Amino acid sequence: MNPRFLVPLGVFAALVVVLAVGINHSKEVGVLQSPLVGHQIPDWELPVLTDPGRMLGSRELKGQWYVLNYWGTWCYACRAEHPALLQAQRDARVQIIGVDWKADNPTEDSDALEWLSKLGNPYNQVVSDRDGRTAIDLGVAAAPESFLVNPDGVIVYKQPMGITPEVWKREFLSRLPPQPGVPAAKPGAS
Amino acid sequence: MLPELGHFALVLALLLAGLQAFFGILGPALGRDRWVAAATSAVAGQFVMVATAVGILVYAFVTYDFSVLYVAENSNSALPLMYRIAALWGAHEGSLLLWIFLLAVWTLAVAIASRNLPERFAARVLGVLGVLSFGFLLFTLATSDPFRRLIPAAADGHDLNPLLQDPGLAVHPPILYTGYVGLAVAFAFACAAMLEGRMDPDWARWTRPWTTAAWAFLTCGITLGSWWSYYTLGWGGYWFWDPVENASFMPWLVATALIHSLAVTEKRGLFKSWTLLLAILAFSLSLLGTFLVRSGVLVSVHSFAADPSRGRFILIFLGLVIGGALALYAWRAPLLKSNAGFELLSRESFLLFNNILLVVAAASVLGGTLAPLIADTFGQPSLSVGPPYFRPTFLLAVVPLLLLLSIGIHANWKRGRLEAAARPLLVTWVIAVALGAAVVFGFYAGRHVLAITGIGIGSWIILSSLLDPLDRLRRHLSLSRAVLGMTLAHIGMGVAVIALTGVESYTSERDLALSSGASAEVGGYDFKLMGTQPVEGPNYSAIRATVIVSRDGRPITTLYPENRTFWVQQQTRKVAGIYNRYGTDLFIALGDDLGAGRWSFRAQIRPMITLLWLGPLFMALGGALALSDRRYRQERAATRAAVKSALGAAR
Numbered sequence: 001m002n003p004r005f006l007v008p009l010g011v012f013a014a015l016v017v018v019l020a021v022g023i024n025h026s027k028e029v030g031v032l033q034s035p036l037v038g039h040q041i042p043d044w045e046l047p048v049l050t051d052p053g054r055m056l057g058s059r060e061l062k063g064q065w066y067v068l069n070y071w072g073t074w075c076y077a078c079r080a081e082h083p084a085l086l087q088a089q090r091d092a093r094v095q096i097i098g099v100d101w102k103a104d105n106p107t108e109d110s111d112a113l114e115w116l117s118k119l120g121n122p123y124n125q126v127v128s129d130r131d132g133r134t135a136i137d138l139g140v141a142a143a144p145e146s147f148l149v150n151p152d153g154v155i156v157y158k159q160p161m162g163i164t165p166e167v168w169k170r171e172f173l174s175r176l177p178p179q180p181g182v183p184a185a186k187p188g189a190s
Numbered sequence: 191m192l193p194e195l196g197h198f199a200l201v202l203a204l205l206l207a208g209l210q211a212f213f214g215i216l217g218p219a220l221g222r223d224r225w226v227a228a229a230t231s232a233v234a235g236q237f238v239m240v241a242t243a244v245g246i247l248v249y250a251f252v253t254y255d256f257s258v259l260y261v262a263e264n265s266n267s268a269l270p271l272m273y274r275i276a277a278l279w280g281a282h283e284g285s286l287l288l289w290i291f292l293l294a295v296w297t298l299a300v301a302i303a304s305r306n307l308p309e310r311f312a313a314r315v316l317g318v319l320g321v322l323s324f325g326f327l328l329f330t331l332a333t334s335d336p337f338r339r340l341i342p343a344a345a346d347g348h349d350l351n352p353l354l355q356d357p358g359l360a361v362h363p364p365i366l367y368t369g370y371v372g373l374a375v376a377f378a379f380a381c382a383a384m385l386e387g388r389m390d391p392d393w394a395r396w397t398r399p400w401t402t403a404a405w406a407f408l409t410c411g412i413t414l415g416s417w418w419s420y421y422t423l424g425w426g427g428y429w430f431w432d433p434v435e436n437a438s439f440m441p442w443l444v445a446t447a448l449i450h451s452l453a454v455t456e457k458r459g460l461f462k463s464w465t466l467l468l469a470i471l472a473f474s475l476s477l478l479g480t481f482l483v484r485s486g487v488l489v490s491v492h493s494f495a496a497d498p499s500r501g502r503f504i505l506i507f508l509g510l511v512i513g514g515a516l517a518l519y520a521w522r523a524p525l526l527k528s529n530a531g532f533e534l535l536s537r538e539s540f541l542l543f544n545n546i547l548l549v550v551a552a553a554s555v556l557g558g559t560l561a562p563l564i565a566d567t568f569g570q571p572s573l574s575v576g577p578p579y580f581r582p583t584f585l586l587a588v589v590p591l592l593l594l595l596s597i598g599i600h601a602n603w604k605r606g607r608l609e610a611a612a613r614p615l616l617v618t619w620v621i622a623v624a625l626g627a628a629v630v631f632g633f634y635a636g637r638h639v640l641a642i643t644g645i646g647i648g649s650w651i652i653l654s655s656l657l658d659p660l661d662r663l664r665r666h667l668s669l670s671r672a673v674l675g676m677t678l679a680h681i682g683m684g685v686a687v688i689a690l691t692g693v694e695s696y697t698s699e700r701d702l703a704l705s706s707g708a709s710a711e712v713g714g715y716d717f718k719l720m721g722t723q724p725v726e727g728p729n730y731s732a733i734r735a736t737v738i739v740s741r742d743g744r745p746i747t748t749l750y751p752e753n754r755t756f757w758v759q760q761q762t763r764k765v766a767g768i769y770n771r772y773g774t775d776l777f778i779a780l781g782d783d784l785g786a787g788r789w790s791f792r793a794q795i796r797p798m799i800t801l802l803w804l805g806p807l808f809m810a811l812g813g814a815l816a817l818s819d820r821r822y823r824q825e826r827a828a829t830r831a832a833v834k835s836a837l838g839a840a841r
Contacts, residue, residue: 002524008467009516012474015560016509019481022563023501076262076344132760142348142759 046127081162085122098123196246203239207323214317218310257343266349268729276360283336314382349758358418366411372404377473394455406813437479447548463523533606540598551587622650644691651684675816682808692798713795773800
């Protein structure tokens with residue numbers, strides 16, 4: 001056999017190796033990576049759902065690990081995500097802050113409260129984003145979306161779609177310190 | 191119920207594709223004629239099944255069936271009908287189904303048109319196409335089922351990505367995919383020829399019309415994509431050297447080389463192994479493009495949601511198909527011998543240069559596209575390759591290509607005599623340079639060496655392409671459609687070169703901040719903001735600005751750039767205001783609200799941009815014209831007669 005004609009095959013084999021390496025690294029360079037990852041989370045402060053007079057925000061949460069999870073009662077994918085969040089809350093490795101993204105009727109809280117009482121509350125705290133301004137600051141394009149924020153207020157990871165038990169384990173738990181950074185509060189307390 | 195039937199139809203299609211591959215490849219190898227015949231039946235069955243699946247998914251979109259996950263994710267009750275249909279290819283699963291459907295259409299066309307080819311050879315072609323269908327159907331069913339249910343059903347859908355809600359997009363992917371998938375036919379012919387060990391010029395003749403057709407579709411698809419990004423991505427760029435754009439451009443470059451080398455193989459029986467390799471490469475690059483777009487290994491504005499498990503599947507498939515074809519090539523190509531020679535200035539030489547330069551251009555694009563990945567492999571992340579790399583490297587290969595084009599079309603086969611053409615070539619060259627200088631100095635103030643070069647090269651290509659056809663007309667000789675098609679395609683190339691030069695050299699662009707009643711001057715035109723107002727679309731709200739454009743105090747047009755915010759996904763999309771004046775685009779896009787009634791804008795004056803869309807259109811039309819040449823028509827007439835008599839017998 002003339003070795004000259006093996007050259008294309010050889011070049012292609014090298015290409016496959018590069019692509020295979022690329023795939024295995026694609027978790028880190030993933031397409032939907034937010035430009036905010038690795039940076040300070042933009043300052044946010046939102047009213048607590050059950051107690052609109054009280055505000056919760058990034059400053060108050062500094063020094064703690066937390067997951068910021070955007071959801072809405074209008075969002076079917078959030079419903080699909082819900083069981084995974086409940087499971088995650090039972091693990092109690094990190095506190096989960098839910099943001100009720102009010103797309104349809106910004107002044108009405110009853111639907112969100114009904115959702116939580118019916119499906120269970122996976123959140124340590126729930127706040128409401130009434131005008132969607134914080135969603136824009138955080139670059140949230142579509143619910144559900146979740147951010148993992150470290151004690152320095154830096155976004156460590158952004159999950160652009162629903163959390164599944166596998167994603168929770170692979171992307172969230174793996175990034176937390178071995179010992180829970182902050183003892184998680186009791187589930188459902190808000 | 192229906193979606194389950196759709197899923198079931200895909201399973202049946204998978205089985206039929208498996209049979210098609212099995213009978214098509216093993217039948218001729220083992221000399222079983224009934225197996226050979228079975229391959230064709232499997233093609234028809236597979237087509238019906240895939241068409242059924244597509245029909246069911248379209249029906250689910252049209253009837254708002256939000257119990258289907260893919261429909262719920264990509265449609266909405268407020269989405270207009272046209273986009274509910276186009277939403278079929280709005281995301282990964284559906285566009286994959288479109289891919290499979292188009293492959294089934296091409297396969298059926300090959301099965302029908304190949305009735306006058308040797309039976310075993312045709313079966314092998316269908317068998318190879320069956321392998322490809324099987325792989326893609328398996329991929330769909332295993333990782334990307336478009337019929338997955340959502341239980342409980344969503345009350346309403348998540349809507350189609352707003353960027354994609356545009357008439358340009360409704361037609362862009364099907365045309366581009368038709369081109370991509372069409373290259374599979376050339377690939378299948380090459381593999382069949384190698385399997386059979388019969389790699390004579392017949393193979394090239396049979397493949398040529400298919401390759402030209404696929405190339406013409408690819409040309410249209412790329413141009414439409416460029417046009418679409420020009421007016422929807424907002425800031426008036428038409429080419430970004432983005433991985434996904436490159437993924438469609440590389441197969442085009444290699445397919446262009448393939449068209450030319452097929453001509454040599456058919457006419458002179460030369461370049462045989464090289465042509466085989468190009469046929470494999472063209473389709474391989476189209477598969478590679480699919481991999482890059484869908485696996486998420488590269489970051490791109492056009493990418494579908496990334497998923498490494500999908501990427502792994504495609505990579506394995508890629509390895510088997512391309513690796514298999516290249517192994518076959520390594521085994522068979524050494525058997526090929528060419529004994530014909532040719533002189534240095536013969537047409538063969540020029541076509542060889544054409545091929546080398548096109549492949550070098552494709553390789554430089556591939557290198558740039560994969561550079562981030564290659565760097566990553568060697569542990570050096572965060573490397574980004576953009577226009578500063580692509581432009582010079584690409585031009586380095588393309589400028590000589592374009593210069594040689596004008597001379598090459600006048601060279602003779604085999605003999606290296608250019609004396610006869612030397613005088614007219616010189617005359618056209620002088621005219622072209624004069625034209626370039628006239629345009630640059632006469633119309634545009636900027637004195638630019640590159641502009642004269644570009645416009646000169648483009649004009650030279652057009653003029654020298656016209657020499658031969660005009661000469662034949664003057665001598666009352668007939669002109670075949672193949673020659674006319676080639677001429678038109680080359681003129682299209684020249685037009686595109688002129689347009690690119692003009693657009694790149696003479697675009698004026700300014701970012702403006704205007705309040706109501708204020709105006710600003712860009713490239714000799716005055717843009718005056720009259721005001722902004724909210725407007726409502728069927729599924730979006732928008733801010734629309736009213737801008738009057740005038741020149742020397744006389745109003746020319748009123749433009750209405752919009753920022754549309756789509757209700758469901760709360761995403762905004764710009765729709766630029768564009769007015770075309772003698773081929774020059776007056777372009778304005780609306781930016782952000784700067785407060786106090788002031789808005790930011792980007793205004794551009796892009797001369798010759800119309801030619802940029804016309805050039806490729808000429809190329810594609812040239813391809814279509816060449817396809818309709820008499821020798822292919824005769825083959826088709828024979829096919830029609832065969833079909834008719836077969837139908838008659840059936841009755």
